[in-house]
Amino acid sequence: MNHRENLKMGEKGAWIxxxxxxxxSIMKLLIxxxxxxxxxxxxxxxxxxxxxxxxxxxxxxxxxxxxPDEDHHYGHYRAETIxxxxxxxxMMIIGIQVIIDTFLNIIADESSxxxxxxxxxxxxxxxxxxxVYRYNLNLSKKIDSRALxxxxxxxxxxxxxxxxxxxxxxxxxxxxxxxxxxxxxxxxIIICITAWDIFKEATYALTDGFDEKQLxxxxxxxxxxxxxxxxxxxxxxxxxxxxxVDVTIRVEPxxxxxxxxxxxxxxxxxxxxxxxxYHAHIHIEPYLKQ
Numbered sequence: 001m002n003h004r005e006n007l008k009m010g011e012k013g014a015w016i017x018x019x020x021x022x023x024x025s026i027m028k029l030l031i032x033x034x035x036x037x038x039x040x041x042x043x044x045x046x047x048x049x050x051x052x053x054x055x056x057x058x059x060x061x062x063x064x065x066x067x068p069d070e071d072h073h074y075g076h077y078r079a080e081t082i083x084x085x086x087x088x089x090x091m092m093i094i095g096i097q098v099i100i101d102t103f104l105n106i107i108a109d110e111s112s113x114x115x116x117x118x119x120x121x122x123x124x125x126x127x128x129x130x131x132v133y134r135y136n137l138n139l140s141k142k143i144d145s146r147a148l149x150x151x152x153x154x155x156x157x158x159x160x161x162x163x164x165x166x167x168x169x170x171x172x173x174x175x176x177x178x179x180x181x182x183x184x185x186x187x188x189i190i191i192c193i194t195a196w197d198i199f200k201e202a203t204y205a206l207t208d209g210f211d212e213k214q215l216x217x218x219x220x221x222x223x224x225x226x227x228x229x230x231x232x233x234x235x236x237x238x239x240x241x242x243x244x245v246d247v248t249i250r251v252e253p254x255x256x257x258x259x260x261x262x263x264x265x266x267x268x269x270x271x272x273x274x275x276x277x278y279h280a281h282i283h284i285e286p287y288l289k290q
Contacts, residue, residue, distance in 0.1 A: 009139065010139065010145045020129065020155075021051045025047035032044055039165035039169055039183075039184070040118040040122055043161050053091065057147045063076050064240055095157075095191030119166050129159035136155055137149070157190065160190055161191070208238075210236040215236055218245060221271070225267055228249050230287055234247050243279065246281045249267075251287055260284050267280070
């Protein structure tokens with residue numbers, strides 16, 4: 001399966017998230033209105049904003065599938081990473097808003113007993129979002145999609161928000177009104193931490209960060225080729241979920257062009273088979289004994 005087919009599969013996960021968010025946001029807002037639950041109402045508004053993040057990821061995946069053109073010779077794969085970055089911003093805004101609302105409720109000292117139906121709605125929504133989370137997480141690992149992985153983490157955060165709302169509503173049934181703001185605070189912090197992790201990973205990729213240990217492994221593999229005398233340099237960067245590698249090697253200066261070309265082909269095949277690196281640029285220099 002090629003990269004564009006993987007991206008097309010990833011779009012299914014984004015669509016599932018969008019459909020789930022639209023359904024749950026409408027259901028939560030309606031039931032919260034009749035059941036008098038601020039926690040479920042906030043959860044419903046949270047899902048409404050998540051629709052925007054999921055659409056951004058869907059658009060990013062679609063743009064990533066576009067073939068190379070005159071302005072994008074390496075394709076549009078980084079649109080996927082930008083989409084995950086946008087999702088991180090949305091998640092951070094939501095997390096901060098949840099924390100602010102929690103403190104405002106504590107200061108206002110508002111207490112009410114919502115209908116028990118709102119609690120079961122929140123719990124059912126949490127179960128649905130956890131199923132969506134597991135689906136998108138497994139799919140993101142299968143197709144190696146950072147954007148879909150970000151969407152999966154957002155799904156998990158929303159499941160936790162709903163669980164927090166459920167705990168708060170149940171607590172209110174027994175007069176433990178402090179459980180609602182406490183649950184909201186914990187959930188808000190979890191959302192912000194998740195958003196920060198996604199933000200770090202996306203910016204690391206966009207600024208051409210690359211795992212040094214992975215570079216060492218690539219260097220060791222290249223050195224195992226029978227005709228490679230020395231590996232001068234190895235560079236790597238991420239382009240969406242594609243790995244681009246530049247390797248400079250030294251070989252016997254007596255080799256002709258055809259023999260040198262055979263070495264580069266062997267190394268390219270080795271990197272593709274062992275590390276799934278399909279974009280490798282091998283530069284050859286003559287090996288001169290000191």
